[in-house]
Amino acid sequence: MDAPGIRKDSTGKALASAEAVVIVDMPKKSNDSGANVTIRGIGPAGLTLRPEIHLSAGRMFQRGLRELIVGSGAQAQFKGLDVGSHLALRGSDWTIVGAFASNGDSHESELLADGETVLSAYRRNLYQSVVVLLEWKDSFAAFKSSLTTNPQLSVDVMREHDYYAHQSQRMSTVLSFIAYVVGGIMAVGALFGALNTMYSAVSVRSREIATLRAIGFGASAVVLSVLIEAMLLSVIGALIGAGLAWIFFNGNVVSTLGSNFTQVVFRLAVSPSLVVLGIVWACVIGLVGGLFPAIRAARLPVATALRAT
Numbered sequence: 001m002d003a004p005g006i007r008k009d010s011t012g013k014a015l016a017s018a019e020a021v022v023i024v025d026m027p028k029k030s031n032d033s034g035a036n037v038t039i040r041g042i043g044p045a046g047l048t049l050r051p052e053i054h055l056s057a058g059r060m061f062q063r064g065l066r067e068l069i070v071g072s073g074a075q076a077q078f079k080g081l082d083v084g085s086h087l088a089l090r091g092s093d094w095t096i097v098g099a100f101a102s103n104g105d106s107h108e109s110e111l112l113a114d115g116e117t118v119l120s121a122y123r124r125n126l127y128q129s130v131v132v133l134l135e136w137k138d139s140f141a142a143f144k145s146s147l148t149t150n151p152q153l154s155v156d157v158m159r160e161h162d163y164y165a166h167q168s169q170r171m172s173t174v175l176s177f178i179a180y181v182v183g184g185i186m187a188v189g190a191l192f193g194a195l196n197t198m199y200s201a202v203s204v205r206s207r208e209i210a211t212l213r214a215i216g217f218g219a220s221a222v223v224l225s226v227l228i229e230a231m232l233l234s235v236i237g238a239l240i241g242a243g244l245a246w247i248f249f250n251g252n253v254v255s256t257l258g259s260n261f262t263q264v265v266f267r268l269a270v271s272p273s274l275v276v277l278g279i280v281w282a283c284v285i286g287l288v289g290g291l292f293p294a295i296r297a298a299r300l301p302v303a304t305a306l307r308a309t
Contacts, residue, residue, distance in 0.1 A: 003146045005139030006132045009045070015133040017043035020118045020126075024089060026078040037074055038110045039089075041118030049131050053107060058083040058098030063114045066121065069098040073108035073267070081111075090121055104267055106164060131160065187285060194289025198230050202297045210302045219298035226297055230290025231283055238282035245278075246270045 001016045009015055020041040025034045044063070047053055061067035068087070075081045087094045094113070102108050119125060134140060144157040158166070202209070209222055250270040 001130065001132070003132075003143055005134050005136075005143035005146075007135045009048075013045075015045050015048060017046040017049055017131045018115060018127040019043065019046065019129050019131060020115050020122075020124065021128045022118060022122055024087075026074075026080065028077060029079050030077075032079075035078070037078060039068070039113060039118060040107075040110050041113050041115030043115050046112070046115070046131070049133050050102065050107065052105065053100050053102045053112075056099050056101050058096075061097055061113055064117060065114070066092055066094045066117060067097045068094055068111045068113045069100050070096050070111050071108035072099060072101045073104075074110065075099055092121055094121075106168075187281070190282075190285050191289050194230060194234070194286055195292065197233070198226065198290045198293035199296070201229065202226065202293045202300075206297075206300060209297050209300065213300075213302045222298045223294040226294035227287065227290045230286045230294075234282040234286025234289075235279060238279040241282075242270070242275045242278055246275075 001014045001018075006014045006016060022039045022041075023036045024039055026037045027033065028035050047060075055069070056072060058069070061069055070081045070083075080087065081096060083096055083099055085096045087096065096111075100108075100112070115127070119127075132143075134143060140159065147153055147155055147157050212222065213219075249268045251267055
């Protein structure tokens with residue numbers, strides 16, 4: 001906390017929070033199975049460093065007392081975390097005095113308490129991390145150098161977003177792999193579905209298409225009409241799918257294991273950008289799926305098509 005580059009408060013103290021992390025087992029609401037939940041003991045400046053955290057119910061914990069505030073994500077997933085509930089931790093009674101939200105970040109999966117009280121209750125004397133607020137964005141290099149070149153210290157120094165990106169890398173990799181594999185399989189299936197639908201449409205209306213060709217419509221007009229139909233069907237299907245996804249998934253609270261084997265709770269969000277992306281991909285699939293049937297319709301001999309029953 002004496003390293004250069006740390007911002008000071010009005011009293012001249014460094015804006016830094018030494019923090020202790022402990023893991024407790026809590027029953028899940030979904031199936032009563034136990035899961036690891038993080039209790040983070042923070043210093044006096046802990047909330048100043050995290051202005052995104054705001055109380056949604058109850059009050060803030062008092063320092064020196066065995067009181068906790070619980071994140072909205074953890075509260076939604078685990079039993080016994082309502083405001084006013086009591087938790088038995090290491091033979092002592094802790095009271096949940098408040099609930100908080102933090103814009104959907106990882107802290108909503110945690111319980112927060114006074115750091116020194118957590119260390120005392122668990123009979124520890126070591127902090128896991130120190131969070132600091134720097135004076136300027138460019139102060140990071142000097143701050144990191146002063147710590148990593150100090151032979152008395154053995155610490156890792158990184159920006160907070162880089163730290164959480166590293167912590168969630170394994171989970172993100174797994175989720176991305178599942179998403180792209182499942183999404184790729186569904187896209188291929190949708191492509192074959194579009195091909196089958198448009199080939200069937202061209203086959204059923206071959207006489208109508210031949211009639212249009214006979215009265216003067218060119219091959220380009222036939223191709224364009226088939227592609228427009230395919231695109232319209234794709235957009236309608238995409239809008240229906242986006243609506244169902246929003247109804248059934250938007251805002252749902254789910255949890256999964258993080259890199260430290262604790263439950264990370266987050267909310268699913270079907271955002272406008274995702275809806276637009278889905279519609280764009282649907283149009284691409286519709287365009288590819290309608291292209292070959294459109295070419296076939298344009299190449300269909302007029303006389304042969306008119307004689308078809």
